[in-house]
Every structure is written in structure tokens, then in C-alpha cells.
Amino acid sequence: MQDVEALVVSHYRSSLVERIRANGGTLEAGNLKVKLAKEFGFCYGVERAIDLAYAARRYFPPPTRIFLLGEIIHNPEVNEQIRNMGVVSLAARPTADELARLAADDVVIIPAFGTEVATRRKLEEKGCILVDTTCGDVMSVWKRVRQYSKEAVTSIIHGKAKHEETKATTSQATANGTGHYLVVYNLEETDYLCDYILNGGDREVFLARFKRACSPGFDPDLHLRSVGVANQTTMLRGETEEVQRRIRRAMEQKHGGEALGGHFRYFDTICGATQERQDALHRLLQEPLDLLLVVGGYNSSNTSHLAEMGEKQLPTFFIKNAAKMESDHLIRHWNQHLGREEETRDWLPERPLIVGITAGASCPNNLIEDAIRRLFELRGVALQTLLPDAGEPPV
Numbered sequence: 082m083q084d085v086e087a088l089v090v091s092h093y094r095s096s097l098v099e100r101i102r103a104n105g106g107t108l109e110a111g112n113l114k115v116k117l118a119k120e121f122g123f124c125y126g127v128e129r130a131i132d133l134a135y136a137a138r139r140y141f142p143p144p145t146r147i148f149l150l151g152e153i154i155h156n157p158e159v160n161e162q163i164r165n166m167g168v169v170s171l172a173a174r175p176t177a178d179e180l181a182r183l184a185a186d187d188v189v190i191i192p193a194f195g196t197e198v199a200t201r202r203k204l205e206e207k208g209c210i211l212v213d214t215t216c217g218d219v220m221s222v223w224k225r226v227r228q229y230s231k232e233a234v235t236s237i238i239h240g241k242a243k244h245e246e247t248k249a250t251t252s253q254a255t256a257n258g259t260g261h262y263l264v265v266y267n268l269e270e271t272d273y274l275c276d277y278i279l280n281g282g283d284r285e286v287f288l289a290r291f292k293r294a295c296s297p298g299f300d301p302d303l304h305l306r307s308v309g310v311a312n313q314t315t316m317l318r319g320e321t322e323e324v325q326r327r328i329r330r331a332m333e334q335k336h337g338g339e340a341l342g343g344h345f346r347y348f349d350t351i352c353g354a355t356q357e358r359q360d361a362l363h364r365l366l367q368e369p370l371d372l373l374l375v376v377g378g379y380n381s382s383n384t385s386h387l388a389e390m391g392e393k394q395l396p397t398f399f400i401k402n403a404a405k406m407e408s409d410h411l412i413r414h415w416n417q418h419l420g421r422e423e424e425t426r427d428w429l430p431e432r433p434l435i436v437g438i439t440a441g442a443s444c445p446n447n448l449i450e451d452a453i454r455r456l457f458e459l460r461g462v463a464l465q466t467l468l469p470d471a472g473e474p475p476v
């Protein structure tokens with residue numbers, strides 16, 4: 082593992098980022114100042130998942146076949162690197178054809194967000210060798226929802242129903258054959274749920290609204306009597322707290338304060354790394370900034386929440402790599418509300434600017450370095466003149 086860790090570090094580290102960090106997180110040249118958030122980039126769970134994927138390739142050299150369920154993490158560059166090692170991607174929930182092509186002794190890597198119970202079972206039945214990189218923080222959520230199910234408490238999960246992690250978590254809620262779950266995405270859905278808890282409503286309309294976000298056989302008239310709230314590990318902390326507050330209030334109104342313990346449970350399952358990155362950005366946003374760059378994969382949940390925090394306060398550009406800064410007149414960036422990239426023109430005005438930078442837990446430092454370099458390049462400043470040996474290859 083030590084050899085592999087060194088290799089991973091050499092692929093993804095950035096001596097420039099380390100030096101800016103050592104310099105208090107700022108870098109200034111001409112009329113441009115860059116400020117980095119105190120915490121950003123790779124989290125412990127992502128580092129471990131990548132290390133294990135590299136180790137798997139080394140431990141099982143060709144001709145052993147290695148497959149990966151979906152993506153190791155939500156970052157296109159990192160996934161490309163894993164593919165370049167000869168690891169073949171399968172769907173996160175492999176198709177029947179993909180399963181049929183797998184043989185005993187094939188190696189299958191389970192990504193950091195985990196996999197669904199049924200998928201794991203099928204791979205075990207095939208006799209595949211599983212390299213499980215599921216993050217410990219994700220497994221803590223699983224433990225919680227399994228406990229809810231055991232006690233006939235319906236899991237209300239604040240998360241994105243389509244996200245791999247939430248799919249894996251909901252499969253844990255139903256693994257015992259009797260448990261139920263409902264996934265709420267935002268406060269609007271939470272309010273709708275609370276209104277149903279308090280006043281009832283049209284069962285069919287409710288089920289249509291949560292069609293792909295509740296357990297098979299879920300009945301809102303039966304399965305909302307005792308609920309336990311948990312969350313996808315990478316949600317926005319403030320929103321998750323508000324979701325649980327509103328559901329708690331509804332259950333208290335419905336059943337009375339004294340009986341609340343029998344009808345409502347809550348465990349905060351936001352992971353430490355997500356929390357640290359959100360807190361660090363919150364602090365950065367207290368400082369004077371003209372614009373914010375958020376670097377990371379567009380399908381990364383924790384990164385999209387960082388962008389959401391920024392856009393409430395100042396012009397925020399969510400980019401997956403430095404190439405998206407085409408010129409000082411044009412940037413292509415992800416609009417998560419519309420689910421597509423859009424263009425903004427004249428995004429980097431000539432006047433003195435302070436640019437904040439952060440990145441999600443799945444973004445390696447070398448991509449952050451690329452973004453910093455590009456920013457200064459657009460200002461006509463070569464970083465070599467600023468940090469004379471910044472261009473040296475990583476050690």
C-alpha cells in the first residue's frame with residue numbers, strides 16, 4: 082500500500098497548491114489575488130478508494146480482469162486514470178449482459194459510495210473477487226437505516242434518489258425484507274411530506290410524486306407513523322438540519338411531545354469531510370471576494386453544494402477543469418439547476434480582482450493547480466515568474 086500511496090500522490094499532488102497553503106492560502110500578482118478555502122479537494126474516503134483501486138491493479142496484474150462499478154469517485158480525470166490502468170467500467174448497477182460476461186475470479190471494485198445490496202449479492206454468487214472501497218462514513222449511514230428497519234421505523238433520507246450512495250443506502254433499508262424508505266431532496270418536498278403527515282391527502286398523488294424515491298409497497302398512510310431521518314453524507318448541512326427540524330415538528334404536532342420518542346429518530350450522517358469543506362467555504366465567503374471558482378466533477382454531490390453556497394452570495398463558476406476558462410471573455414460552467422453547461426461572457430473583468438477557489442472532495446490538487454495557473458495566464462502572468470520553481474514536476 083505504501084508504494085501505491087506514493088504513486089497516487091505523484092499523480093494527483095500539486096506542489097503549487099501546497100506552497101500557496103503554506104503561504105496562508107493566498108497568491109497575488111499584478112491586479113489578481115487568489116484565495117483558497119482552508120479545506121478543499123480529496124477527502125480521506127476518496128484517497129482510500131483510489132489507493133485501493135491502484136493496489137488492486139498491482140495485486141492482480143493482467144491477465145486478471147478488473148472491473149469497476151460505475152465510477153470510483155465523481156471526477157472524470159480520476160476515472161480516466163483508473164481506466165488507463167486497464168480497469169473496465171461497468172454500470173453502477175450492472176446490466177444482465179455485463180453480469181453474464183463476468184466470470185469467477187474476475188476482480189470487481191466497489192466505489193467509495195458503495196453499491197446496492199442486490200448488486201453485491203449477484204457479484205458474490207458469480208464468485209467475483211470484490212475490492213470494496215466503500216467509505217466508512219457511508220457505512221455508518223447504512224448501519225443507521227438498518228437499525229431503523231429492524232425497529233419498523235421508516236427511513237426518511239435527505240438525499241438525491243438517483244445518486245449511487247443514496248441508492249446503496251436505500252437498498253440497506255429494505256435488505257431485511259420488511260423495511261421502508263422515502264427520499265426527500267429538498268425543503269419543498271419536506272414540506273409536502275410534513276403536510277401529508279399532519280393532514281393526510283391523496284395517497285396516489287403522494288406516490289406519484291415520490292415514484293422513484295420510495296420503497297416498493299410504500300404506503301404513506303401506513304409507513305409514516307414512525308420515521309427516522311438520515312442523510313446522504315454529502316448534503317448541505319444547514320438544509321439537512323432544517324429537513325429534520327421540520328419533520329420532527331410535524332411528528333410532534335401529530336403525536337404530541339411525550340410520544341415523540343416513539344415516532345421520530347434522527348442521526349446526523351453528514352460526513353466530516355463534507356462538513357469541513359462547507360465550513361471552510363463559509364469562512365472564505367465572509368472575506369471580500371469578487372468571484373468564486375468551484376472545481377470538480379459535475380455529478381459530484383458535495384461539489385454541487387459548494388457551488389450552491391457560493392452562488393447565493395457572488396458570481397460563482399462551477400467548472401470541471403481549467404480548460405473551461407477559455408479566455409477572459411468566455412467561461413463554460415455547469416448550471417446545476419438546469420443540468421447543463423452554460424457560457425458566461427466577460428466573466429474576468431480587467432479591474433483588480435480577488436478570486437476565491439474551492440473544490441469538492443473528489444477533486445485532486447493537480448486540477449486545482451491547473452485552474453490557478455490558467456487564471457494567472459489569462460492575466461498575462463506566468464507562474465514561473467511568481468514562484469520560480471512552481472513548474473517542477475511533483476516529487
Ligand code: SF4
Binds near residue numbers: 126216314315352355
Ligand atoms: S465525501 Fe465523505 S462519505 Fe464521501 S468518500 Fe469522502 S469522507 Fe467518505
